[in-house]
Amino acid sequence: MTEYKIALVGFGGVNRALAQLIAERNARWQQELGFGLKIVGVTDLFLGSAIDRNGLDAATLAALPAQKGALAQIPQGSAEAFNESVIKQSGADIIAEATFTNPKDGEPAATFCRWALEAGKHVVTTNKGPIALHAAALKALAKANGVSFEYEGAVMSGTPVLRMARQTLAGAGLVGFEGILNGTSNYVLTRMEEGLGFADAVAQAQALGYAEADPSADVEGYDVRLKVVILANELLGACLQVSDVTCSGISSLDSAAIQQAQAAGQRWKLIGSASRESDGSVRASVEARLLPCNHPLAGISGATNAVAFNTELLGAVTVSGPGAGRVETAFALLSDIVAIHTAGRSA
Numbered sequence: 242m243t244e245y246k247i248a249l250v251g252f253g254g255v256n257r258a259l260a261q262l263i264a265e266r267n268a269r270w271q272q273e274l275g276f277g278l279k280i281v282g283v284t285d286l287f288l289g290s291a292i293d294r295n296g297l298d299a300a301t302l303a304a305l306p307a308q309k310g311a312l313a314q315i316p317q318g319s320a321e322a323f324n325e326s327v328i329k330q331s332g333a334d335i336i337a338e339a340t341f342t343n344p345k346d347g348e349p350a351a352t353f354c355r356w357a358l359e360a361g362k363h364v365v366t367t368n369k370g371p372i373a374l375h376a377a378a379l380k381a382l383a384k385a386n387g388v389s390f391e392y393e394g395a396v397m398s399g400t401p402v403l404r405m406a407r408q409t410l411a412g413a414g415l416v417g418f419e420g421i422l423n424g425t426s427n428y429v430l431t432r433m434e435e436g437l438g439f440a441d442a443v444a445q446a447q448a449l450g451y452a453e454a455d456p457s458a459d460v461e462g463y464d465v466r467l468k469v470v471i472l473a474n475e476l477l478g479a480c481l482q483v484s485d486v487t488c489s490g491i492s493s494l495d496s497a498a499i500q501q502a503q504a505a506g507q508r509w510k511l512i513g514s515a516s517r518e519s520d521g522s523v524r525a526s527v528e529a530r531l532l533p534c535n536h537p538l539a540g541i542s543g544a545t546n547a548v549a550f551n552t553e554l555l556g557a558v559t560v561s562g563p564g565a566g567r568v569e570t571a572f573a574l575l576s577d578i579v580a581i582h583t584a585g586r587s588a
């Protein structure tokens with residue numbers, strides 16, 4: 242039975258949910274997937290770090306209090322976050338990177354990915370910064386070191402989008418996409434339609450684990466902008482920089498605007514889109530749009546997301562599912578590990 246040793250970098254909502262899933266489902270995964278996971282390292286700026294090449298107990302990790310230095314409570318732990326040691330020296334085969342998304346330069350996550358790939362370790366990440374800003378360099382580094390670099394969770398959480406579109410829409414003539422690509426802002430808009438105020442709705446999205454560390458990234462459209470860059474570059478073969486995508490969010494929409502739209506049979510949605518122009522260039526934007534209630538994206542509520550791919554051969558192909566959530570995003574990391582396992586078996 243294959244057993245992958247995994248180190249968790251960033252131990253917030255997503256990687257803690259992965260630890261919990263490992264505690265609950267490892268035996269089942271061994272049966273169903275043909276591999277098990279052993280956590281050999283964990284590191285987090287706030288909680289500290291721990292290494293044990295024989296394996297850390299996943300249930301104990303998942304149950305740690307969210308207190309500064311909490312990893313010092315376990316025998317192998319320290320209150321200090323020894324990120325580099327955990328990545329390079331814990332004996333991990335796979336690094337699960339889930340620190341905060343930095344939309345400006347992708348750091349320090351991009352460096353964590355670089356360290357791991359240079360050390361010959363596979364990387365799975367849900368972090369949008371390194372992908373939107375450094376994907377080409379990181380993919381080249383992975384290739385040079387004979388390892389995988391997987392990031393399904395960077396767009397629409399655990400809902401299969403990137404791998405699904407790459408594999409199953411190849412040859413269909415993809416010419417663009419439009420979608421609801423941020424769980425928090427869609428949740429906020431939905432709750433505001435139900436009468437909740439903007440600030441309270443954002444606070445709920447934070448409590449549910451949907452929001453970014455700085456939720457202005459969600460409501461001002463910056464998070465969707467990263468996802469549009471990732472989708473356009475991955476699937477449309479574009480070379481977009483973040484600054485190429487025009488961007489506005491939902492923070493200017495007050496309750497009156499939301500209710501006025503409802504009364505007129507319309508709904509506000511934050512839409513990220515990109516399309517190939519006749520000269521071959523790709524144009525992309527993020528903006529709040531007023532959709533008629535019969536528009537296919539108008540019925541997408543709460544933290545659910547959806548993306549409609551426009552293709553020459555099939556017309557619109559729409560994928561919908563969770564766009565955020567701790568467990569849902571931890572599943573994306575598992576799906577990346579399944580991809581690594583499958584690639585290894587067919588190599």
Ligand SMILES: NC(=O)C1=CN([C@@H]2O[C@H](COP(=O)(O)OP(=O)(O)OC[C@H]3O[C@@H](n4cnc5c(N)ncnc54)[C@H](O)[C@@H]3O)[C@@H](O)[C@H]2O)C=CC1
Binds near residue numbers: 250
């Ligand atoms: N929560 C969600 O629904 C989704 C999250 N993501 C992305 O996944 C990543 C993780 O998300 P969450 O777990 O929800 O975030 P979180 O904010 O709960 O956890 C991030 C953790 O990273 C740690 N951290 C920050 N800087 C660090 C550093 N320099 N070294 C070590 N640790 C550091 C923080 O202390 C925190 O515990 C983020 O990049 C987020 O954008 C992607 C899809 C969905």
Ligand SMILES: N[C@@H](CC=O)C(=O)O
Binds near residue numbers: 395398424451564
């Ligand atoms: N904050 C993001 C998390 C997933 O990328 C969102 O709300 O969609």
